[in-house]
């Protein structure tokens with residue numbers, strides 16, 4: 001099967017030295033897929049397609065390892081993707097501490113539960129310098145050609161169909177490359193999306209501004225701690241090198257004003273949880289603050305000759321830390337759909353429509369919850385009652401942790417029968433923890 005796929009294509013791809021000479025192939029369909037962007041979405045797509053025997057070029061204007069503005073909580077199902085791809089052991093070998101518990105401190109009480117499943121019980125918080133490099137290397141090992149320091153300047157379109165890219169390496173000349181499909185995995189400011197102008201829907205403006213830094217001397221003991229206060233929220237989890245990532249946020253309405261004193265507002269937010277603030281006072285900040293505010297949107301992720309994956313196709317606020325998990329799941333769905341198209345199993349339109357619908361159905365409820373949480377408004381009264389009722393009920397707290405981790409959908413957690421079960425368990429235990437004491 002693999003041989004057949006390759007035999008359909010130009011064979012003058014590899015020089016005697018085994019290196020692809022782009023000048024030879026520039027104006028032929030040298031590749032099945034060109035992937036623009038090689039981080040959480042792009043490298044897995046390139047890897048999965050290359051593993052199927054397809055000819056893949058992945059380009060990125062960055063070189064790896066390199067950082068990007070993003071915190072990097074990786075929920076258990078994201079770790080599950082890495083395990084399926086044979087990469088989780090590599091991540092663990094980098095010394096990235098696992099996270100077994102997610103805790104949500106609402107002030108009067110804390111809900112603490114396990115975020116994962118029996119197969120994928122643990123989350124991680126890997127530095128992007130390490131995670132993204134690991135993904136790029138895996139794509140290269142699978143046989144994808146990787147060009148780092150390569151900026152795409154133009155998406156080539158002929159007769160309304162995307163046919164390739166034009167770009168340049170750092171010191172090189174402009175080159176054109178052609179492929180059956182160009183994959184835009186180039187993030188929120190996607191050049192591919194800009195060129196093809198996909199339908200954009202369910203948009204919401206930035207809702208939250210968040211800033212983060214890294215601290216030494218702040219052990220977390222395998223917990224991702226979230227603190228929810230009125231108009232403020234922050235979270236902390238341990239990453240590589242004995243450092244702990246702490247991100248704090250406020251409503252987007254305060255973005256411009258608070259930029260004048262990010263550190264002051266960050267520390268003030270943390271003071272709203274005095275016990276954590278005390279722990280932070282014993283720690284040392286090891287990096288400058290970085291942060292962002294991002295828009296929320298869906299884009300139709302395909303059209304003639306192109307597809308979008310990761311943030312290029314769908315973005316949600318980072319308060320629920322779903323971006324890497326979503327990018328991994330998109331990559332799997334999209335690569336599987338492209339395989340069906342390339343192998344002739346399904347027409348492009350059908351394969352991609354399935355990718356589109358599956359993606360949207362999977363994230364719809366989480367998108368709504370994320371946008372609601374990102375306002376940092378206090379939970380509505382009925383939700384407050386539910387959370388208070390969940391306190392001390394381990395299976396309800398596990399459910400809450402799993403929902404926030406994207407392991408189960410908000411639809412499942414807020415299903416009437418689940419809400420009813422949590423409320424009646426609390427009613428039958430009127431002296432339960434939430435009603436007895438704080439935390």
Ligand SMILES: Cc1cc2nc3c(=O)[nH]c(=O)nc-3n(C[C@H](O)[C@H](O)[C@H](O)COP(=O)(O)OP(=O)(O)OC[C@H]3O[C@@H](n4cnc5c(N)ncnc54)[C@H](O)[C@@H]3O)c2cc1C
Pocket residue numbers: 036037038039040041042059060061062068069070071072073074150151152153185186187188189190191210291292293294309310311312318321322323324325327
């Ligand atoms: C402040 C903040 C905190 C976040 N925290 C989390 C979190 O804790 N957990 C989580 O899961 N998600 C988090 N996210 C979201 C997460 O960062 C993204 O969802 C994820 O990075 C998306 O991956 P991607 O591959 O789609 O895009 P990106 O990571 O943006 O990668 C796109 C790549 O495309 C390349 N590129 C772009 N244009 C071109 C071009 N013209 N030519 C060549 N290359 C190009 C770029 O160099 C880049 O490497 C956060 C985001 C922000 C902003």
